[in-house]
Amino acid sequence: MKPIDIQTNANELYLDCNATTPVLPEIIEAVSHTMETVFGNPSSSHITGLKARYILDTTRQLARKTVGLTSGRLIFTSGATEGIQTAVVSAIYAAMQAEPGNRKTLLLYGATEHKAVPQALEHWNKLLGLNAQLVAIPVNRQGVLDTQFIAQHAKDAAMICTMAVNNETGVVQDLEQLEKVIRQHNPNVPWMVDCVQALGKKALNLDATTIDYAPFSGHKLYGPKGIGFMAVRDAAPYTPLIIGGGQESGQRSGTENLPGIAALNALFELMQDESNNRFQNDDTLQSYRNQLVDALSTAFPSIVFNHDLDISVPTTLNFSVEGVASRDIMDVFDACQIRVSSGSACSSKVTKSFVLDAMGLEEWRSGSAIRLSFGPATQQEEINEACVRIQQAADALRNSCLIVADTNNDNDAQLDGVVQLKYDDHCCYLIIDREAREIAVVDPHPALAGRIENIVSCQHYRVKAVVCSAADSVMSQSIELLLPILIPSQSIDEYDVFGWPKTATGVCDVAPV
Secondary structure (H helix, E strand, O other): OOHHHOOOOOOOEEOEOOOOOOOOHHHHHHHHHHHHOOOOOOOOOOHHHHHHHHHHHHHHHHHHHHHOOOOOEEEEEOOHHHHHHHHHHHHHHHHHOOOHHHOOOEEEEEOOOOOHHHHHHHHHHHHHOOOOEEEEEOEOOOOOEOHHHHHHHHHHEEEEEEEOEOOOOOEEOOHHHHHHHHHHHOOOOOEEEEOOOOOOOOOOOHHHOOOOEEEEEHHHHOOOOOOEEEEEOOOOOOOOOOOOOOOHHHOOOOOOOHHHHHHHHHHHHHHHOOOOOOOOOHHHHHHHHHHHHHHHHHHOOOEEEOOOHHHEOOOEEEEEEOOOOHHHHHHHHHHOOEEOEEOOOOOOOOOOOHHHHHOOOOHHHHHOOEEEEOOOOOOHHHHHHHHHHHHHHHHHHHHOOOOOOOOOOOOHHHOOEEEEEEEOOEEEEEEEEOOOOEEEEEOOOHHHHHHHHHHHHHHOOEEEEEEOOOOOHHHHHHHHHHHHHHOOOOOHHHEOOOOOEOOOOOOOOOOOO
8 A cells, every 4th residue: 555545534533633733735735835846955056946045044034933033043953852852962062061070960851741851861961971860850730840849959950851831731831930940040051941832822932031942843733744943042052963064054964854844934924924714812722622621521420631721721631531541532532533642642552641640640540541632723613523522432432331321321220230341451340230239349440449439329239249359459459449438337357358258158069979
């Protein structure tokens, strides 16, 4: 199969814009035209090269206007990851110029940063031989950085890395407050702010800050992959990551990705044209989010949102449904042609969100997290359709007994016999005698405790037993959690680690042969 043979489903609803975005038609047109017509090398001195140079120079000016940067470097890159590497190499190399005994000993980064940041710090710290200690700046349950911790450690920092908007939760950091704390305790420390998720969602005026490095990525805002840019403050130390050729005034060698730069040109034009209706204003985006919150809350009564909506960009929702693994929700959303991601979308192997873990949220919320994200160009019709399909997805989960029904719904009342509940790869069994109003629970998981308690209390079942079939610490924890709730008349001390009463005896009569 050729790439051109691969097609998107016609009725797909793409709500994973924090991972990447579709490329807008205006941007596709700019890329196509540049590849077909303005194909010259911007470094060539003939007319074909000069036409290419014009696109390069005008895009740089548009980029400066977009992020509020009249002075300093504006460098085109392959994306935010390259910008992060460049910033880290520049800061660490500058720190290495001090005498060994006078070098700063810490590299500070936000505990909820994109993994590209701590991994770059670790890699270049070791490779360049600074041998500083990597220290994560804690966040509170809202995902906001601990400024007191920064105040205590900034004086010893060779670099401080934070972000403007979190990619998993949409939480916005108060950059003005961070700047005040950082500069009060270390006026000259190189400070990088990952601005990837802020572009097009938060107003930026880098000239009004002392941010030293600000990396951006095109594909997070309707551009193609493989193009980005970074802003570098005049006073910031700078060391080229890629050398050889002298492009970008010697600051980033390699022939410029002109089609990608033309894409940014079209993007910036759209962003700065107040007369176009391509991008929605903040009030409209807020109304979209409110509509989605209402739809999700109606569809999933046990939903919790994993971030404070008041301090988050309106285009990101991170939520968990108690007792339902993110994989199950993603599967049924996929079946309804809704594209979302788990809390950590960077790896299919990851079952928990390190961001939510850093925020100190409960384990089940981290393991069940779903991220739904749309973009500034999303239309009302897409949101309306998403709300309809969210309800369809919830109904499908409910009918398959994967979520607890609303108390106004009698689906749970129909359960009888052996019922399987799943959490990731774990299977729990409810043995229900509906007529006798009795239930036994076999192999519960802590993440399913809320669902089991809901079924028991809403249907007024008498719990005959809560047992596990193997010596498993996770299930033993669940036994300890559920027994006092479901059989309050009994003491936990009366049961063994499997949930069986210690006084229970069994006799097996075997007929003589």
